[in-house]
Amino acid sequence: MGFILTFTFVVTMLSAQWRGLRTTQLGPSQGLNMRVNTVIQGPNGFVYMGGTQGLVRYDGSEFDLFAHNPDDSTSIGSGEVYNLIVASDSLIWIGLRYGGLNSFNPRTGNFRRYPLPKLPYFMTPTAHGLLEDENGCLWVGGHHFQLLCFDRETESFTSYQPDWIDPEKYGRRLSISSILQDVRNEEMLWLSVVDYEHENASGGYGTVSFNKRLKSFTSYPNGGVNIFQDSLGNLYGVRVVNGVSKFSTTTNEALVLAFRVDSNASFISRSLLPVDDKYWMNTGNAILRMDDNGEFNLLYRSQDNEAGEFNRMSMDDAGNVWIANTQGATIVNPRDQNIRYFSLDQFDATERIYPGRLAYDPANDLLYLSYSIGVSNKRIYRIPLNEASSRQADFIETTHDMYGLAVDANSRLWLNGNGQMYRLDGKKEITIDKTHLFDKVSIPWVWSMRTSAKGWIGAVGNQKFMWFHPEGENAREVDVEDLPVWKGVTSYDKDFVGFSFSPSKDRAYLVSSVVHRLDLRSGVARLLHFDVSFNPNGQPVSDVIEDSEGTLWIAGVEFMGRYRIDGDSLILIEKYTVQNGLASSEIHELFADQKGRIWLFTTNGINCIEPQTGEVRYFGVNEGLPQIYIDPRQIIETPDGRIVTVNKNGIIVFHPDSLWNSLSPRQESxxxxxxxxxxxxxxxxxxxxxxxxxxxxxxxxxxxxxxxxxxxxxxxxxxxxxxxxxxxxxxxxxxxxxxxxxxxxxxxxxxxxxxxxxxxxxxxxxxxxxxxxPYYLQAWFIGVAILLLIIAIYLTYKYRINSIRSQEEAKTEVNKRMAELELKALRSQINPHFMFNSLNSIKDFILQANTEKAAEYLSDFAHLIRRILQHSREKVISLKDELETLVLYVDLEQLRFENAFEFNCIVDDDIDLEDVQIPPMLLQPYIENAIWHGLMHKKEKGNLTLKFSRKDDSISCVIDDDGIGRDRARELKSLSAVRYKSMGMGITKDRIEILNRMSSLGISVIVEDKVDSEGNANGTRVTLSIPA
CATH class of the missing domain: 2.60.40.10 (Immunoglobulins)
Known part of the structure; x- marks a missing residue:
């Protein structure tokens, strides 16, 4: 049975809040030195800010200022930038306080200025409202209730004013501050008109419609500057007083939606922006969000006036919210909002949250936190997870510390402390549970409790682990001393450091220096042995979890691995180290989310492993952690998949999908x-x-x-x-x-x-x-250079050849002249030789007293000498002349030798004797040699034949005798008493060589010794080949 504790139970309400939006301020310290009125993202991806100095372009790193330059007509006009829009032509149109309407071309960086029509009363032409409609017309709102339509083709303005406005009374006071295109009627514009001299600021706003087709104005009783229209046609406007105006264009009803802020927040609403299906409103120093009931809740308040005073909000393509302000611009990055943080600093609590002091009630979306401030303030905090909930955080004072907390399926909170199990069942009382559940155990001191998916509640202390099921399973316990250990291990830390439940089976994993698997039904614990390939014996195990596939993830001080269970053995599947991307080798806690990703809470932030791809991602302070050192010893998952744990002296909450995706590669241009x-x-x-x-x-x-x-x-x-x-x-x-x-x-x-x-x-x-x-490497140049080089080489070669040829010609001419002289000298030697032989013959005739023959011989000799003298100056003569000379000579020799031989001369019919040219006296030495050395010594009558025939391009001349032959002639000569040197053949040979060298005639001579069938000498045959 149970009984009620004697201490008084007091619930104290708190105004504590979750951490607001994480923002980035761009201001003077970042290089942005101006008050910003409006922010847009241009067509090229840059962000443009308009303000007091002109137009600033921002690229995520640097600011480029486009300022007015009086000497440059392509610079921006003078004055402060009030409005910016990106038009369909990709130009940025700018509304200026003094410079009227300007356009900026991002492609060229140039501006064009379009002065507004002059106003009466010397008022400044200012472009407040700015809009491009579906027809490309630019609508400009300014002072004096002046609505202008700017035609970009003609670059001209058309002005419209309502006929019910008294220019003398109201014209100079009224200004069109905003223009909206109606979402349902393209012919309708909605104008917000401000009366700057109205006696009541709250009444100084009005709503006016303008029909573009009818050119008519209609006024409506709605205050506020309309800045947004929803799909239903409702107009939302900002007001000077606390709240937002909502005007129905269907019913013409106007409402004021109030928003709650504390006394430190500005009451002037600035702008309204749809963000994630909600509406954000900003005041001068705060950002609020409108809930479904039309109430606004505080999201962010600027501290220490770091951003000055907020102006208008806008959103870029990546979903970042930009708030123009007097110190620059404030950015809310949705990627930075994924980790929510509830700090206990709000309770003046500065100490860390100890392990196991957290529990979650899913039915009420409520966190329980056991925390003590000093010695006397021992509390159970109840913190709503829904930051938009109207429920406030509160706490319950207790008389002593509560160390372990868990919530069962019936939303009852179980607590452990002072050696007892307590229960908070929703009433304002805590009961000591003394039912049968704990009859068989001595309730240990525990430092962590948690609830399994199947309803088991486990509690662990240093030496004992206790578990029970609130729906009837009595509590049981196991002592660490009774658990099996590895053989051969002499010492290890036997204290429990944690435990985890299987997500689908009735079992738990107990963590000390080793890992035990406990069957919750039978109470049997078995030691799991590590694979020898990755054995962390001696390295403390810090946590173990089972994933949805039944594999184990085990972490320690120096290791992290994924294991498959084979009997009682752990088989390593994958090992993870710092080299794989882990932020730290010291891992305190593991958790598997609903998509199977494994989250590692370490001394250096959070890691997450995607098992399917092996990708490891890191999350630290930049992603929203209050500090990187995390030692939770307790992780809670909400039904919608959010992860809750402790960090520093507070609580962090994040959805694993959002946090994982925040580091997904972005498509940044x-x-x-x-x-x-x-x-x-x-x-x-x-x-x-x-x-x-x-x-x-x-x-x-x-x-x-x-x-x-x-x-x-x-x-x-x-x-x-x-x-x-x-x-x-x-x-x-x-x-x-x-x-x-x-x-x-x-x-x-x-x-x-x-x-x-x-x-x-x-x-x-x-x-x-x-x-x-370079020109010197281009094809045309190389071609020309090669051509010039070839020409130069050719000319050099030509010059050299010509030079050599000239030298050779000169040399040849000299040689030729010398050869001719030498040839003449040889011919002159032949003639005396022949004459010497002929005169010897005449002498013989005279000595023999044969005067008749001597006279005949002398007559023929004279005739022959005359012919020789006629041909002596000729290089070549006809074959006919040569034959006539040879016949005269042979006749003299026959006369001399008394017809001792027969002479035959044969000429082929195809030889033209007049046409064929040969050197003079070329054949005579051979005929003379045949007679004197061949036929002269023959006893019987000899034969001498001279035959001319054509062979190809030459004339073949054969001198054939049947004399004694050359060998016998040499023998007889050696026996002769008369010794003289025969010169005719040698002179003729030299002469032929000179002729061939001079004229390249190619005369060839072949001398053959003839023999009979018995091998005896039978004469000589001389064959001359003379080119025809």
């Missing part, structure tokens, strides 16, 4: 900020970011490219990769935003850069680069 060629900025009429290709000047080939990933609120998380062509691998350059391409060879290149790792899928920014080929 890349802007090129600068291009330099050999240290000089490239010149172009376009903004450098709009250049798709560049051509370097001739001889310049060092390219510097500076780029920027357009990530907001800043680029601190971006890394970059680049490559020079599609065939090359990506190069990881970390956070470096400048690439230098040195000494590029002439040619065409494609430079590609992206915001991400080499393997990431991210938008690629391309730049085509052309490095021109």
């Amino acid at each position: 890349i802007a090129i900020k600068a291009i330099r060629v050999n240290g000089v900025d490239i010149s172009s009429d376009l903004d450098v970011n709009y250049l798709s290709n560049i051509s370097a000047p001739l001889g310049k080939n060092v390219i510097d490219i500076r780029f920027q990933g357009l990530a907001y609120p800043d680029d601190s998380r971006l890394i970059y990769s680049y490559r020079l062509s599609e065939e090359e691998d990506w190069i990881d350059i970390g956070q470096n935003k400048l690439v230098t391409l040195p000494a590029l060879s002439p040619g065409d290149y494609t430079f590609e850069v992206k915001a991400g790792s080499p393997s990431s899928i991210a938008p690629i920014r391309q730049l085509f680069i052309h490095i021109p080929t």
Whole structure:
């Protein structure tokens, strides 16, 4: 049975809150030095801010100011920027306080100014409201209730004013501060009109419609500056007083939606923005969110006036909310809001939350926290997880510490403390449970309790583990001393450090220095042995969990692994270390979310492992952790999958999907900020970011490219990769935003850069680069140079050849002249030789007293000498003349030798004797030799034949005798008493060589010794081949 505790139970309400929005402030310390009135994102991805100094462009890292320059007509007009819109033509249209309407072309960086029509009473022409309708007309609202339509084609304004406005009374006081296009009627505009001189500020606003077709105005009783219209046609407007105006364009009913703020918040609403299906409102120093009941709850309040006073809100393409303010701009990044934090600093509690002091009631979406402040303040806090809930956090005072907490399926809170089990059943009383559940155990001191998916409640202390089921399973316990240990292990820490339940079976895993598997039904615990390939014996195990596939994840001080259970053995599947991406080797707690990802809570932040891909991600202070050291010893999962645990002196809550996706690769576009060629900025009429290709000047080939990933609120998380062509691998350059391409060879290149790792899928920014080929390397120049070189070589060669030829010709001429002289000398030697022989014959006739023959011989000799003298100056003579000379000579020899031989001369019919030319006296020495040395010594009558025939391109001359032969003639000569040197044949041989050398005649001579069938000498045959 149970009984009621004697201490008084008091519930104390608290106004504690979850941590508000995490914001980033851009101001003077970041380089933004102006009051910002409005913020938009341009068509090129840059963020543009309008304010007191003009227009500022922001890329996530740097601010570029476009200020008014009186000497530059392409600069922005004078005055403060009030409004910015991006039109369908990708131009940015700007409403200025003094400069009227301006347009800005992001491609060129130039502005154009369009002065507004002049106003009476010397009022300043200011463009307050600004809108582009579906027809491309720009609507401008300004002072004096002036509605202007600007035609961009004609660059002219058309002005409209209601006929019920008295210009003398109200004209100068009224200003159109905002213009909205009706969401359901394209002919209707909604105007917000401000009366600057109204005696009541709250009544100084009005709503007016304008029908574009009828050119008519209609006034409605609605206060506030309309800044948003929902799909139902309701207009929402900001007010000077506390609240938001809501006007139904269907019923013409106006409401004021009040919002709750404390006395430190401004009561002036500034703007309204739809965010995640809700409406955000900002005041001068706070951001609120409207719930489904039309009430606004505080999301964020600027501390210490760091942002000055808030102005209008807007949203970029990535979902970041931008709040213009007097100190610059405040950004709310949705990726930074994934970890909610409830700090106990609100309770003046500064100590850490000890393990096991947390429990969760899913039925009421309520957290229980046991915490003591000092010695006397021992409390059980009840904290609603829903930050938008109207329920406030409260706490219950207790008389002593409660160490372990758990909530069962019936939303009863079980507590352990002072050696007792307590129960809070929803009433304002705590009961000591003394039912049969704990009859068989001595309730130990525990420091952690948790509830399994199957309803078991486990409680662990240093030496004991106790478990029970509130629906009838009595409590049982196991002592660490009774558990089996590894054989051979002499000492280890036997204290329990934690436990976990199986997600689908009735079992638990007990963690000390080793791991035991406990069957909750039978109470049997078995020791699990590690695989020898990864055995952490001696290394303390810190936690173990079972995933949905039945594998175990075990962590320790120096190891982390995934194991398969085989009997009582743990078989390693995968090992994880710091080298795999773990933030720390000291892991305190593990948790498997509903999608199977494994979360590791370490001394250096949170890691998450995706088992299917092996990807490891890290989450730290940048992602919202109050501090990176986490020692929870207790993790709670809500029904919707959120994870709750402790961090520092507070509680963190996050949804694993949102936190995991916050680090998913973002598709950030890349802007090129600068291009330099050999240290000089490239010149172009376009903004450098709009250049798709560049051509370097001739001889310049060092390219510097500076780029920027357009990530907001800043680029601190971006890394970059680049490559020079599609065939090359990506190069990881970390956070470096400048690439230098040195000494590029002439040619065409494609430079590609992206915001991400080499393997990431991210938008690629391309730049085509052309490095021109120097003229001396271009084909035409090389061709001309080669041609000129060839010509030079040819001319040099020609000159050399001509020079050599001239020298050779001169030399040849000299040689020829010398040869001719030598030939003449040889001929002159032949003639005396012949004459010597002939005169000897005449002498013989005279000595023999044969005067008749001597006279005949002398007559023929004279005739022969005359012919020889006639031909002596000729180089060649006809074959006919040569034959006539030879016949005269043979007749003389026959006369001399008394017809001792027969002479035959045969000429082929195809030989023209007049046409064939041969050197004179060429054949005579051979005929003479045949007679004197062959036939003269023959006893019987001899035969001498001279035959001419044509063979190809030459004339063959055969001198054939049947004399004694050359060998016998040499023998007889050696026996002769008369010794003289025969010169005719030698002279003729030399003569033929000279003729061949001079004229390349190619005369050849072949001398053959004839023999009979018995091998005896039978004469000589001489064959001369003379070119015809």
